[in-house]
């Protein structure tokens with residue numbers, strides 16, 4: 076049952092089979108992919124398992140030597156062709172994304188550009204994987220360091236950014252000379268499969284990019300096979316801390332290199348000296364983008380006494396004006412949450428806060444089947460669930476603080492350490508607070524920090540490693556030290 080809004084100008088981008096080596100794999104069973112806005116069935120996708128995963132790993136291993144041996148310039152050219160196809164088919168990809176993920180079409184279009192930017196960035200970086208020479212300590216020897224592809228890589232990706240979370244992992248891996256097996260989220264396999272089809276059209280050799288799809292139950296088997304494999308030398312995962320921890324344990328026996336981009340609990344601090352209107356603007360972007368379903372979303376808003384009431388009033392006014400609905404409708408700014416579980420989690424957070432004395436300024440109820448009204452809760456405090464856990468929904472709990480030291484202590488009082496934000500116009504404070512926040516990323520006077528050129532990642536329970544930037548390539552490279560002896564003295 077296909078909705079009219081979901082019609083594609085190139086229908087062959089709606090791919091239902093997984094990609095292993097040179098072939099599309101239908102599998103023996105299928106699983107349903109639904110539109111979170113309407114519940115409509117979008118497609119029945121190949122439900123693969125352990126044996127298929129082993130085949131995908133073998134396909135990636137077979138493709139590795141030739142791909143790794145290609146001059147970087149040729150790998151870069153293939154990646155640039157792939158990126159160009161993302162731009163060329165941006166509208167269809169955005170439609171697929173809105174259909175299966177729910178985000179408004181304008182946001183989906185933005186994600187296609189964002190996703191392509193990782194391919195473009197790493198295609199450029201492919202040609203700059205430099206080695207080192209090290210001053211010798213022995214006249215008879217020379218020391219060299221090569222940087223070589225780590226080998227076959229696995230990527231397990233979430234549903235909140237169905238294109239960009241794949242390209243952010245796959246592009247540096249391919250640029251470095253590795254081959255990849257991707258396991259996309261159960262909710263959003265269609266974007267992943269469309270990316271595989273475009274990679275095929277771009278001329279990426281068979282087996283360089285494999286996509287293994289499966290439902291929630293099969294994901295466990297697929298994940299186990301990827302983690303246990305000695306052929307797979309790197310696993311990159313974006314998702315919950317709970318699953319990240321499990322995958323890390325499963326990878327221990329094969330001593331795999333890991334990149335983990337896990338949960339956040341981002342503080343968003345507004346000091347008395349801030350431009351309050353700018354802070355409200357930043358909070359709107361940080362909190363309500365993608366219906367609050369990003370790992371860098373503001374989760375706890377800390378506002379200093381002097382500007383507290385002005386901030387919460389303005390934020391509630393702006394949040395109440397957001398247009399919520401089906402992401403395909405013109406003018407809609409917030410789509411549905413991904414599924415019933417996500418909605419139930421948001422409702423539980425709001426109920427807990429209200430039970431503990433929060434003041435509801437706007438929202439606080441569900442709308443269409445899976446949508447939740449943009450919500451602002453004043454008078455939040457440290458005893459509430461939302462102070463400790465990622466809400467992953469359009470709910471802004473606002474806490475009050477008095478001093479800079481108190482704000483830093485509150486912000487750091489969490490096991491997470493992904494993104495953080497603060498607003499201030501005092502240069503000294505900007506340095507003090509920026510340095511004191513125990514986070515991998517700090518946005519100063521902005522609510523939007525992501526771009527392909529910068530290192531994205533967290534500390535503490537938010538994960539390991541960095542994605543994007545020149546450092547993103549390091550994840551997929553191993554250093555090899557060459558010690559050359561027998562140089563001898565000058566003759």
Ligand SMILES: NC(=O)C1=CN([C@@H]2O[C@H](COP(=O)(O)OP(=O)(O)OC[C@H]3O[C@@H](n4cnc5c(N)ncnc54)[C@H](OP(=O)(O)O)[C@@H]3O)[C@@H](O)[C@H]2O)C=CC1
Nearest residue numbers: 232233259260261290291294295298314315318337370467
């Ligand atoms: N850091 C981030 O960007 C994200 C954070 N989250 C956080 O996690 C919460 C729960 O979201 P959820 O979608 O359940 O996130 P998960 O961590 O469960 O899912 C993320 C990915 O991991 C896969 N996965 C889940 N369990 C296993 C397993 N045992 N072995 C291998 N792969 C597995 C999923 O596959 P499948 O979908 O098939 O189960 C999906 O591809 C959110 O509310 C949010 O707080 C969620 C998504 C992204």
Ligand SMILES: O=C(O)CCCC(=O)O
Nearest residue numbers: 235236313369370371525
């Ligand atoms: O939630 C994530 O893991 C990615 C966030 C990307 C963005 O900030 O646009």
